[in-house]
Amino acid sequence: MSVLEWLAEAAAQRAARDLVRTTDPGRSPHTRPMLDLASNDYLGLGTDPRLREAAVGAIRRFGTGAGASRVVTGTTAAHEELEGELAALTGQPACLAFSSGYAANIGILTALGDPGTLIVSDAHVHASLIDGARLSRSPVAVCPHADLGRLEALLRDRTLPRAVVVVESIYSVLGDAADLPAIAALCARHDALLVVDEAHGIGVAGGGRGAVHAAGLAGAGHVVVTATLSKSLGAQGGAVLGPPLLREHLVNTARTFVFDTGLAPAAAAAAARACRIIGAEPERVAALHAVAERIASAAGVPQAPGAVQSLPMPSPAHAVEAAARLHADGVLVGCFRPPSVPDGISRLRLTARSTVDPCAAAAAAARAAAYGTAARRTSEVPA
Ligand SMILES: Cc1ncc(COP(=O)(O)O)c(C=O)c1O
Structure with a gap:
C-alpha cells in the first residue's frame, strides 16, 4: 500500500466514525453577527483597541518578526516587557516567553526530563504536555485523573532521585480544576517539582492572576507555571514562569526556545498590554x-x-x-x-x-x- 492509499484509508475511517475535523473559517466572514461561545479569547482582549495599538507599535519599532532565535538577535524590548508584566500579574519571580504554549510545554518537560527524573502526568493533561513527556527521555507514569492517593503512591514508591508532576490548573476540555494546594503539598513532601499548565487559569481564576496565585503558591520554589498568550491574553505565544534558576536553565537547554525563532514582537507587546489590563480591570x-x-x-x-x-x-x-x-x-x-x-x-x-x-x-x-x-x-x- 502506498502512503497516499494509506492516507485515503485513514480519511475514510474518520468519515465513517463522524470524526472529521476541518479548518473552515470560524470567525469571518459571517453573513450575520454570530454569538461566539467557542473561542478562547475569554476576556475579549483579542480585539481590544489597546492591544491592537500595542501590536502595531511593536511592528513599527521592531518589524513583523523576531528575525532569529531569542539567543541570537531575536530578543527585543517587547519580549522583556512581556516577561516582566506576566511575572508581575502572576506573582512569579521570573518568566521566559516561547513562540506558543505548545512550545513552552515541550520546552520545559524536555529540559527537565532525563533518565533520572520520573515524570508523573495527570491522565487528562493537554497533548503538548503528553508530547513533552514523551520527548523528555524520562520514564513517564500516567496518574488517573485527580487521583491524589495514586499520585502520592507514585511519588513515594519511585526509585528515581527526582520527580516532576504535571497537571493543569483548569482542565481544557472537561473544565474541572486541580486541587493545587493538596498536590503542591504532596510534591513538597516527596521532593518533587510541580508543573502547572495555567492555559485556562490565567485571566480566569484568582481574579485573573491564575489558580496558582489564588492558592498562595506563586513564587513557591517547587511550583512552576506554564502559560499560553493565546487565550485570555488575546495574543499568541506561550511562557514558563518560576524561579530565575529555571529560566536560566531553559534559555540554555530548552530546544523549543533555543532552536525556534523568537515570539513575534507584536504578539509580545499585545500580551504585555493584556497583562496590565487584567491587573487593572x-x-x-x-x-x-x-x-x-x-x-x-x-x-x-x-x-x-x-x-x-x-x-x-x-x-x-x-x-x-x-x-x-x-x-x-x-x-x-x-x-x-x-x-x-x-x-x-x-x-x-x-x-x-x-x-x-x-x-x-x-x-x-x-x-x-x-x-x-x-x-x-x-x-x-x-x-
Ligand atoms: C491546556 C493547554 N495547554 C497548552 C495549550 C497550547 O497553547 P498554544 O495554543 O499557545 O500553543 C493549550 C491550547 O491550545 C491548552 O489548552
Whole structure:
C-alpha cells in the first residue's frame, strides 16, 4: 500500500466514525453577527483597541518578526516587557516567553526530563504536555485523573532521585480544576517539582492572576507555571514562569526556545498590554464568571470553575449535528469528540466570554441542552 492509499484509508475511517475535523473559517466572514461561545479569547482582549495599538507599535519599532532565535538577535524590548508584566500579574519571580504554549510545554518537560527524573502526568493533561513527556527521555507514569492517593503512591514508591508532576490548573476540555494546594503539598513532601499548565487559569481564576496565585503558591520554589498568550491574553505565544534558576536553565537547554525563532514582537507587546489590563480591570474576569454561571444554569449542568462549560452529547454525530444547528441559529460553540476528549464522551463546549450578552448566552445554552435531550431520546447510546 502506498502512503497516499494509506492516507485515503485513514480519511475514510474518520468519515465513517463522524470524526472529521476541518479548518473552515470560524470567525469571518459571517453573513450575520454570530454569538461566539467557542473561542478562547475569554476576556475579549483579542480585539481590544489597546492591544491592537500595542501590536502595531511593536511592528513599527521592531518589524513583523523576531528575525532569529531569542539567543541570537531575536530578543527585543517587547519580549522583556512581556516577561516582566506576566511575572508581575502572576506573582512569579521570573518568566521566559516561547513562540506558543505548545512550545513552552515541550520546552520545559524536555529540559527537565532525563533518565533520572520520573515524570508523573495527570491522565487528562493537554497533548503538548503528553508530547513533552514523551520527548523528555524520562520514564513517564500516567496518574488517573485527580487521583491524589495514586499520585502520592507514585511519588513515594519511585526509585528515581527526582520527580516532576504535571497537571493543569483548569482542565481544557472537561473544565474541572486541580486541587493545587493538596498536590503542591504532596510534591513538597516527596521532593518533587510541580508543573502547572495555567492555559485556562490565567485571566480566569484568582481574579485573573491564575489558580496558582489564588492558592498562595506563586513564587513557591517547587511550583512552576506554564502559560499560553493565546487565550485570555488575546495574543499568541506561550511562557514558563518560576524561579530565575529555571529560566536560566531553559534559555540554555530548552530546544523549543533555543532552536525556534523568537515570539513575534507584536504578539509580545499585545500580551504585555493584556497583562496590565487584567491587573487593572478585574471586572472583566467577574463578567466572565457571571456569563459562565448563566450558561451552566440554563444548560442544567453543574457550573465548571473556568470559562468552559461542557454539555455531554450521546455520540460524535449528535455533537456535530447540535453544533451545526446552533450555527444555523447564529451561535458558535465548540464540538469536541474523541480523541480530544479524555473520557471518550463527545460534547459541546460552551465558552463563557466576558464580552458576550449573558441573556443571549443563556438562551443559546438552553437550546444546546434541548438538542442534547432530544438526541438522547432518539439515541440508543447512553450519554
Ligand atoms: C491546556 C493547554 N495547554 C497548552 C495549550 C497550547 O497553547 P498554544 O495554543 O499557545 O500553543 C493549550 C491550547 O491550545 C491548552 O489548552
